[in-house]
Amino acid sequence: MFEIDPQIFTLSNGLRVVYQRRDVFVAHMAIMFKAGSRYEDERTEGLAHFVEHTIFKGTTSRDSIAILTELDSVGGELNAYTNKEELCIHASFRKVHLSIAAGLLGDIVQNPTFPQKELKKEKEVIKDEINSYLDSPSERIFDDFEGLLYKDHPLGYNILGTKKSLDGLTREDTLNFVQELFTSENAVISVVGNFEETELKSLLELNFGQMVTSDTGNEFTGYDNKKNERFVVTEPNANYQAHVLLGGLAPVKTASDRRAMTLLMNYLGGPAMNARLVMLIREKHGYAYNIEANYTPYHETGFWTIYAGTDEKYIDKTSELILGELEDLATNGMSAEDLTQAKEQLKGHVALSLDSNQELMFYAAKNLLFHDRIDGIGMIYKQIDSINAKEIKSLAKEIFDQTKISSLIYSLR
Secondary structure (H helix, E strand, C coil): CCCCCCEEEECCCCCEEEEEECCCCEEEEEEEECCCHHHCCCCCCCHHHHHHHHCCCEECCCEHHHHHHHCHHHCCEEEEEECCCCEEEEEEEEHHHHHHHHHHHHHHHHCECCCHHHHHHHHHHHHHHHHHHHCCHHHHHHHHHHHHHCCCCHHHCCCCCCHHHHHHCCHHHHHHHHHHHCCHHHEEEEEEECCCHHHHHHHHHHHHCCCCCCCCCCCCCCCCHHHCCCCEEEECCCCCCEEEEEEEECCCCCCCCHHHHHHHHHHHHCCCCCCHHHHHHHHHCCCEEEEEEEEEECCCCEEEEEEEEECHHHHHHHHHHHHHHHHHHHHHCCCHHHHHHHHHHHHHHHHHHCCCHHHHHHHHHHHHHHHCCCCCHHHHHHHHHCCCHHHHHHHHHHHCCCCCCEEEEECCC
């Protein structure tokens, strides 16, 4: 079994680097910041995502064309993503082009200029992205559910923002966001590839060693789980099928039972075709094509969801079947046989996910950034194997309390 055994070192300015050496031809590099959409306020909703888009539009030494073509011209890829708690800029490239990738990423995150004319154009691009998102109820329902769950809190904001909030964003907003959050102590560089450590350290020091340090930033509005209120909402937002989403609060990112929570949701509606709800709702009753269960942990809160796309006439039956399974787990827990199989399945999914070098890069960055450690596969397996039936039952009883389960349904009428 391949083990995760990265080297971790620190640049002169305190910027941490995690490096996993693998005998590969293609390398991956990312710089990840604690700088997601939860760092926004009501006026600046969508700012983190806007920065993700516009940070490629020019630096003090490169215009947007140079940024977009420098790595692409040698067959590499440059990309970025934003979620609620982090913003990540990353590159994939042949290992011989390490210096190009490091120079480009270093320049982008330290010297963005956010040209006014480019900001105006990119707002129109993002508005089109918002239109596309609004036209997809199977995607929108997840964000709308989170908006209801974390009502009037930045965790409930839509990452894309709204057209109104987007229009109000200024160049000063983008510059302030980067100045406050793109700092050495608020970031991690993650590299997967086949490089000599001295060469890698030298290049990263050259290109990122001047990143500023700051005592400010990395602050966000906390969330009090006790203030959470259950909701039951049905809206006529469907196009061709109805959409059912059930969910509620779940363990936080650092909770001791987060592995058990992951196993539980994987067992109910993970990617495997033999997931419990898939077998019941799709295979036995034929009520839905797509059923999935998800768990999303944050710094001080977390939530779970179960989604099903179904025919309008099966909304109630589908919801009842889901709630029935949750009640059964809360009352009876999992059998010894089911728990053993669920553990093996989850371990397999972990192995498959980390078999991708790019996913390994993201995994290492997130864990060092948020947990100050990186659990190897052996440790993850040990944590999974330690989950017992009593823990699962106790967790299910707590989170699947039906007086706490919220629902959002998109109906056809």
